[in-house]
Amino acid sequence: MKSLGEETTVASMAAMVTSAAQRLLLILLAASASARYTPDWESLDSRPLPSWFDEAKFGIFLHWGVYSVPAWGSEWFWWNWQGAHLPNYEIFMHSYYPPGFSYADFAPQFRAKFFDPKLWAKLFKAAGARYVVLTSKHHEGFTNWPSPTSWNWNSMDVGPHRDLVGELGHFLREENIHYGLYHSLLEWFNPLYVLDKDNNFTTQNFVMTKALPELVDLVNKYKPDLIWSDGEWEAPDTYWNSTEFLAWLYNDSPVKDLVDVVSLGGNYLLNIGPTKDGVIIPIFQERLLSVGRWLSINGEGIYASKPWRVQMEHTTSRLWFTTKQSAVYVFFADWPMSGILQLTSPVPTNMTTVMMLGIPELLKWSEDSLDRSLLIYLPKLSPDLADMKIWTLKLKGVE
CATH class of the missing domain: 2.60.40.1180 (Golgi alpha-mannosidase II)
Structure with a gap:
């Protein structure tokens, strides 16, 4: 099993930046130009926070991906091992995995075979959570839905062979829980991102081919109530086309009332890390239910x-x-x-x-x-x- 980055050369990946990708940017620009919010920060920052988020107060954040297989260190496992070459990560791999084992080799072991989204949703409801944020993609690039721009490195093609984003969203909405999606912009080892980085971000090969199409796909396909975009710090907002995307999101997307940040409103987002098999371990479940019992009595002074x-x-x-x-x-x-x-x-x-x-x-x-x-x-x-x-x-x- 090889990841997208290991199978494809930089040159062939760069060739994937087609006129279709350019048309995507033109669509975003055209949609935002004559609408209420224009693609500039003064206009975008004037948008009020949707009331549901300001009233929710308590949510659950789910870090779940290929990094759940080694389940050691953090979700930054791949970077700490092969980007920063931290000695403790290299010792860990040498101690427990054979020579030549790559990060992509973890993906088939990310099976989610016990993942029951209906039970997850009921647990989160009992915990008193008013919204849940799932990691749709972290900086490793593996997507928890069948992203058309992440072939052979997504949860439908490898590992679970399931649309994890779609399945969880269905049952959360059955419980009247708002659904949010975390989505990493950068991908550490994606050749197109590395190419743009080498070009001092004067090119947008990765943005036009991968980042923007994925965000648009997530919004159109799953209609989330919240988008948490992360990983923008290495490049300016003009590289990411941030204002054009947000103007489209606020004006013309199918979810105009969504929240695009999670750091406002005095909310508490509690992080949970399921196992590679999709199990929320008993100690996490006990803590969540304990929070729910407390909120069932005291939530009147919390919510809204x-x-x-x-x-x-x-x-x-x-x-x-x-x-x-x-x-x-x-x-x-x-x-x-x-x-x-x-x-x-x-x-x-x-x-x-x-x-x-x-x-x-x-x-x-x-x-x-x-x-x-x-x-x-x-x-x-x-x-x-x-x-x-x-x-x-x-x-x-x-x-």
Whole structure:
């Protein structure tokens, strides 16, 4: 088994840059030129963040690819081994694999034979995740869908012989979970990318033949709610045709309401690494279900929340605040020995009520006569409450 890069010479790969690839750029430029968002950063940055993402708050990120076979180090295995030549990676390969073993030889072992996308989707739903981001392709270039520009180096041709991107997306949407796709722009050892890099990125052989067609294919075929493009740091945005692609994405693609970044909105994206056979190991499952149990009680103060005027108090206790629909939510991780929680930021009024999420009764409170801090009398710390680790108070009627 050989990868695309090992079978094809630079010269023959460069010849693949045809008029069809050039027409792709012309289509993107024409589609964006007369639409609402023009292909420049001032216009693109004015686009508001889609509300679903701002309200989701919690998602799951899946690193899954050929690097899941050695399952050692990280998803940067190939580069660390044959790009950076890190000694510990070379020792690992010498210790466990025969001489001449190539990275492409891992691909047939990436079988995903126990991959059950329906069970994955149900697990993520139980974990309280509102969106899931799957690695459609990392910097190694192997695609988890039958990419027409990644022949012999994709999950349909090699290994699983399945469309992993498509299968997971179907069942996530059955559970009403938003579907995101991570897609690497650069590919470490792709001859066309290496050629462009050698040319100081004055040519766009790789972009026009591989990167842009793949992104367009992903969007048109799977209609993701989120695209996370990564790996742009070695070349300028003009090399990647970033503004032209984003203008098309926002104006004329079939998913105009998608999110193109995942670093905004105060969301938490939890990374999970399935095995090469498509198993989410029990310890990961247990942690996910634990998060889901916590969110089933405390999620009211998480989902669709906004930052309050104070994010956290500078006290000996660990306290955080959010707000939603005129209520203030207080998260605290240190249960006071006295059973009385003191808050200095919320200002109580004669309309103030306090409750703890998961407990139906209102809690008693008073105002400290010296500093006007809010004193909240917590319920008895039962074993079930103690197991929660972080507790949430809901305050109404505070200034």
